[in-house]
Amino acid sequence: MDDGAEECVPTPSRELTQNPLKKIWMPCKKNGLPEKHIFQRKVCMTNCPTLIVTVGLPARGKTYISKKLTRYLNWIDVPTKEFNVGQYRRECVKIYKSFEFFRPDNEEGLKIRKQCASAALNDVRQYLTEEDGQVAVFDATNTTRERRETIKRFAEQNGFKVFFVESVCEDPDVIAENIVQVKLGSPDYIHCNTEQAVEDFMKRIKCYENSYEPLDEVLDRELSFIKIIDVGRRYLVNRVQDHIQSRIVYYLMNIHITPRSIYLCRHGESDLNVKGRIGGDSGLSDRGKEFACCLAQFIHSQDIPDLKVWTSQMKRTIQTAEALGVPYEQWKALNEIDAGVCEELMYEEIQLRYPLEFALRDQDKYRYRYPKGESYEDLVQRLEPVIMELERQENVLVICHQAVMRCLLAYFLDKTAEELPYLKCPLHTVLKLTPVAYGCKVESIFLKIDAVNTHRERPENVDVTRMTEEALLTVPAHQ
Amino acid sequence: MDHLQSALTQNPLEKIWVPWMSSKLRRRRGSSVPQFTNSPTMIVMVGLPARGKTYISKKLTRYLNWIGVPTKVYNVGQYRREAVRAYSNFEFFRPDNEEAMKIRKACALSALKDVSAYFTQDHGQVAVFDATNTTQERREIILSFAKDNGYKVFFVESVCDDPEIIAENIKQVKLSSPDYVGCDKEEAVADFLKRIECYKVSYVPLDEDRDRNLSYIKIFNVGSRYLVNRVQDHIQSRIVYYLMNIHVTPRTIYLCRHGESDLNLLGRIGGDSGLSPRGNKFAAALGKYIRGQCIPDLKIWTSHMRRTIQTAEGVGVAYEQWKALNEIDAGVCEEMTYEEIQEHYPEEFALRDQDKYRYRYPKGESYEDLVHRLEPVIMELERQENVLVVCHQAVMRCLLAYFLDKSADELPYLKCPLHTVLKLTPVAYGCKVDPVFLNIEAVNTHRDRPVCEDAQAGSAPSSRHNRIQPMASPAPNKAPSLPELGLNDLSLQNVSVDRDPMDALLTVPEHI
Numbered sequence: 003m004d005d006g007a008e009e010c011v012p013t014p015s016r017e018l019t020q021n022p023l024k025k026i027w028m029p030c031k032k033n034g035l036p037e038k039h040i041f042q043r044k045v046c047m048t049n050c051p052t053l054i055v056t057v058g059l060p061a062r063g064k065t066y067i068s069k070k071l072t073r074y075l076n077w078i079d080v081p082t083k084e085f086n087v088g089q090y091r092r093e094c095v096k097i098y099k100s101f102e103f104f105r106p107d108n109e110e111g112l113k114i115r116k117q118c119a120s121a122a123l124n125d126v127r128q129y130l131t132e133e134d135g136q137v138a139v140f141d142a143t144n145t146t147r148e149r150r151e152t153i154k155r156f157a158e159q160n161g162f163k164v165f166f167v168e169s170v171c172e173d174p175d176v177i178a179e180n181i182v183q184v185k186l187g188s189p190d191y192i193h194c195n196t197e198q199a200v201e202d203f204m205k206r207i208k209c210y211e212n213s214y215e216p217l218d219e220v221l222d223r224e225l226s227f228i229k230i231i232d233v234g235r236r237y238l239v240n241r242v243q244d245h246i247q248s249r250i251v252y253y254l255m256n257i258h259i260t261p262r263s264i265y266l267c268r269h270g271e272s273d274l275n276v277k278g279r280i281g282g283d284s285g286l287s288d289r290g291k292e293f294a295c296c297l298a299q300f301i302h303s304q305d306i307p308d309l310k311v312w313t314s315q316m317k318r319t320i321q322t323a324e325a326l327g328v329p330y331e332q333w334k335a336l337n338e339i340d341a342g343v344c345e346e347l348m349y350e351e352i353q354l355r356y357p358l359e360f361a362l363r364d365q366d367k368y369r370y371r372y373p374k375g376e377s378y379e380d381l382v383q384r385l386e387p388v389i390m391e392l393e394r395q396e397n398v399l400v401i402c403h404q405a406v407m408r409c410l411l412a413y414f415l416d417k418t419a420e421e422l423p424y425l426k427c428p429l430h431t432v433l434k435l436t437p438v439a440y441g442c443k444v445e446s447i448f449l450k451i452d453a454v455n456t457h458r459e460r461p462e463n464v465d466v467t468r469m470t471e472e473a474l475l476t477v478p479a480h481q
Numbered sequence: 482m483d484h485l486q487s488a489l490t491q492n493p494l495e496k497i498w499v500p501w502m503s504s505k506l507r508r509r510r511g512s513s514v515p516q517f518t519n520s521p522t523m524i525v526m527v528g529l530p531a532r533g534k535t536y537i538s539k540k541l542t543r544y545l546n547w548i549g550v551p552t553k554v555y556n557v558g559q560y561r562r563e564a565v566r567a568y569s570n571f572e573f574f575r576p577d578n579e580e581a582m583k584i585r586k587a588c589a590l591s592a593l594k595d596v597s598a599y600f601t602q603d604h605g606q607v608a609v610f611d612a613t614n615t616t617q618e619r620r621e622i623i624l625s626f627a628k629d630n631g632y633k634v635f636f637v638e639s640v641c642d643d644p645e646i647i648a649e650n651i652k653q654v655k656l657s658s659p660d661y662v663g664c665d666k667e668e669a670v671a672d673f674l675k676r677i678e679c680y681k682v683s684y685v686p687l688d689e690d691r692d693r694n695l696s697y698i699k700i701f702n703v704g705s706r707y708l709v710n711r712v713q714d715h716i717q718s719r720i721v722y723y724l725m726n727i728h729v730t731p732r733t734i735y736l737c738r739h740g741e742s743d744l745n746l747l748g749r750i751g752g753d754s755g756l757s758p759r760g761n762k763f764a765a766a767l768g769k770y771i772r773g774q775c776i777p778d779l780k781i782w783t784s785h786m787r788r789t790i791q792t793a794e795g796v797g798v799a800y801e802q803w804k805a806l807n808e809i810d811a812g813v814c815e816e817m818t819y820e821e822i823q824e825h826y827p828e829e830f831a832l833r834d835q836d837k838y839r840y841r842y843p844k845g846e847s848y849e850d851l852v853h854r855l856e857p858v859i860m861e862l863e864r865q866e867n868v869l870v871v872c873h874q875a876v877m878r879c880l881l882a883y884f885l886d887k888s889a890d891e892l893p894y895l896k897c898p899l900h901t902v903l904k905l906t907p908v909a910y911g912c913k914v915d916p917v918f919l920n921i922e923a924v925n926t927h928r929d930r931p932v933c934e935d936a937q938a939g940s941a942p943s944s945r946h947n948r949i950q951p952m953a954s955p956a957p958n959k960a961p962s963l964p965e966l967g968l969n970d971l972s973l974q975n976v977s978v979d980r981d982p983m984d985a986l987l988t989v990p991e992h993i
Contacts, residue, residue: 016794018755018787018790018791018794020787025785026785026802027785027786027787027790027802028790029794219706223705223706235710235711236689236693236708236709236710236711237707237708237709237710238706238707238708238709239706239707239708239709239725240705240706240707241705241706242725245861245864248722248725248726248864251725252722252725255709255712255718255721255722256718283844285489312515315496315497315498316498317489317491317498320489320498321489321498324489324500331515332497332498332515333515334850334853345844380804383804391715394715394718
């Protein structure tokens with residue numbers, strides 16, 4: 003080997019160019035244009051698509067888990083879609099008559115159900131191979147080993163990894179509550195009264211019980227799976243293969259179904275808000291201080307047991323929380339999006355000094371990163387631990403900022419990356435989120451203290467050649 | 482209305498807004514992430530000998546301390562070795578050896594007493610009780626003790642029946658144990674296997690049914706399967722996640738900084754500049770070195786900053802960019818020289834020297850913030866096998882501190898010179914470090930804590946020694962800690978806000 007004295011002639015490494023939207027450095031080809039394939043560290047790197055397969059008797063929370071998991075994965079930018087076999091069955095058999103359809107000796111029924119599963123798997127294949135999907139959640143009972151074998155073979159043929167999520171529960175109260183929450187409102191029972199529906203559904207569950215083969219520690223030791231027992235009291239985790247399965251396990255182990263409410267709001271109106279300036283670390287205006295007091299009254303009137311209060315580390319959210327007179331926790335992760343060189347500027351000034359940047363932002367507000375600042379995409383990654391802890395907690399009030407609140411709201415309401423940056427989160431308005439059925443109920447409570455509007459809609463003309471007036475068309479009024 | 486609007490003041494070190502009048506409601510808000518612990522937690526290991534209990538205990542403790550949760554290990558074997566000076570043989574562990582049983586129980590109780598002191602007097606938050614704890618009776622004692630004191634208990638049981646794993650374990654950590662000093666290898670192995678047999682008879686593993694109200698994780702065969710029961714809170718959830726991500730497959734982690742950058746040459750911090758000509762040479766040398774190492778399935782990670790990406794480009798292999806690996810944000814001090822910082826922000830400069838770990842640049846970050854930002858990187862490094870991380874000085878210090886178990890005081894002064902690759906190989910209970918200097922000269926960017934010129938003998942020479950020479954040889958992997966320099970007294974360190982500017986700049990490395 004060399005003694006090190008020899009000159010190391012640098013191999014001509016590729017020239018780097020900075021992508022103007024995301025401010026990512028990438029090697030460019032000789033003509034100055036960027037190379038196509040650049041590995042951006044997305045949070046979940048997996049080399050092949052993953053098929054998540056639910057397992058369990060009816061009313062064990064499989065669809066609840068499927069939808070929630072899908073929502074979470076999409077939020078952290080892993081394209082995910084759920085395929086609910088029951089939906090396929092409803093499209094095939096237009097009208098549901100009774101539990102008899104599910105009797106194990108109903109050959110006609112079995113044929114249809116098998117066809118539906120195949121149709122769903124076909125769509126899974128299409129989604130994962132042709133539509134750039136990364137994770138597909140196959141939501142069905144999958145209670146027999148035979149059915150699971152079929153799915154495993156299908157996955158192997160197509161080069162998909164398989165991860166089973168089984169939910170096991172024998173607590174009659176949990177099952178009853180489940181039926182009340184999501185079965186009574188199902189299309190299957192639209193013409194039934196409550197008692198009829200419950201009775202029929204219980205018989206439906208019975209149809210599966212005899213042939214149910216739960217995942218077994220020994221028989222299924224080569225499979226990758228998580229068995230969730232009694233809604234999270236206990237978990238059995240087997241052979242986690244990669245990063246995304248590890249993240250899925252962590253997520254599933256942190257969620258719960260205890261009823262609770264999450265309150266989201268922004269800090270009170272700040273001095274910079276009034277001047278139409280973005281970012282910064284200013285204090286509350288007089289109206290902002292009034293809001294803080296109203297918030298305190300509102301919170302006290304809600305009589306929320308064991309409420310946790312979280313703020314960012316910026317003065318305006320902390321000032322707001324101080325008025326509540328209860329302990330609060332500061333999270334740096336809840337700080338407002340960093341606008342880099344545009345911090346404390348007005349939109350008019352941004353247009354004047356950085357018209358190109360301003361246009362790029364309007365073109366793709368989610369991915370656009372301020373020079374020396376952040377993007378919404380960065381924000382989501384930064385907020386992931388906050389979401390994880392929100393899932394663990396019960397009643398929480400989060401006092402944050404406009405961009406941050408949009409990200410959190412998008413998670414709870416399953417909004418896309420396109421919608422997220424334009425969600426309306428006005429000052430002095432509290433959003434009360436209550437999980438219900440498969441989603442989230444939102445109540446918007448305006449605390450009747452006026453404030454400036456800080457919401458800027460996407461203007462029609464987002465071209466870099468646009469005129470100043472066109473760029474500033476949607477800027478809200480300010481001092 | 483006004484009495485509710487307590488004025489806020491910003492703590493000058495961490496830039497945290499706190500109420501000016503300290504109220505009863507005020508809790509520690511200094512870090513970037515809330516501290517989610519109320520009662521102290523005891524982690525209790527369970528398992529036969531050679532099942533990795535001490536490995537897990539030490540690793541978990543290292544991780545928890547790094548993320549800011551004060552944690553300490555209490556290894557009952559240590560207490561036994563102090564009580565019984567010379568270990569003769571496995572007969573000590575025979576279940577019918579009454580004398581020994583008395584000693585062993587006394588050791589366990591002594592350790593529990595120390596746990597109590599750690600929680601009440603030393604502000605510890607987590608204590609790892611490392612012993613076999615293989616009988617229900619012993620676990621009951623611990624549970625009562627915890628209940629009486631208001632501690633939470635989380636059991637970590639390691640179950641393994643793979644003879645190869647056990648044999649490897651014995652080789653790695655038992656043969657070199659103080660118990661077997663001076664023993665022939667074969668004798669040691671034979672004795673240890675008999676020792677394991679002593680425990681097997683009375684071993685009662687945690688049981689799904691009988692222990693259903695306990696909080697625990699059961700790890701089977703080094704992680705192929707886990708049983709998790711009743712996770713009570715945030716910290717237990719984090720512990721479970723961590724334990725499920727670590728592995729024992731041999732592998733190597735390479736840490737290095739980007740090649741020398743244009744701003745490095747000018748003595749300016751931060752920014753997003755490209756590589757200098759020497760930096761480019763380093764990139765090529767790095768490529769050559771990496772190829773020479775013949776590393777199977779090597780992953781390469783960079784930050785989003787131009788200089789690390791340029792460096793990785795020199796290796797010529799696919800790499801992944803992590804924003805989390807970006808250098809510490811120096812806020813208003815970005816792209817300044819230390820001289821300019823002293824000129825424009827002398828107070829900030831002094832505060833930073835007073836507590837470099839917690840100090841946050843105005844509109845920037847602190848090392849403490851960095852650690853929280855890097856936690857997902859560490860988690861993924863644990864999952865991975867062979868990885869080369871091309872990053873930055875402050876970032877590399879944080880990562881290194883995790884692998885080498887450095888304290889918050891030592892971390893910001895770890896030596897991470899340019900053009901030097903640190904090769905980390907997990908071995909026994911820790912990490913072997915091989916620094917590899919790739920023989921391309923570069924400026925020194927390491928600034929030590931300044932010391933008074935007329936300080937006690939022993940300290941001044943150190944500061945002058947550290948001051949100038951560009952790093953031409955691999956750095957020692959332990960920066961001298963303050964007590965070692967005899968600098969427990971703040972007056973000996975020149976970190977006061979009113980210090981002379983020349984003293985402040987004493988340890989600034991040379992630059993253009």
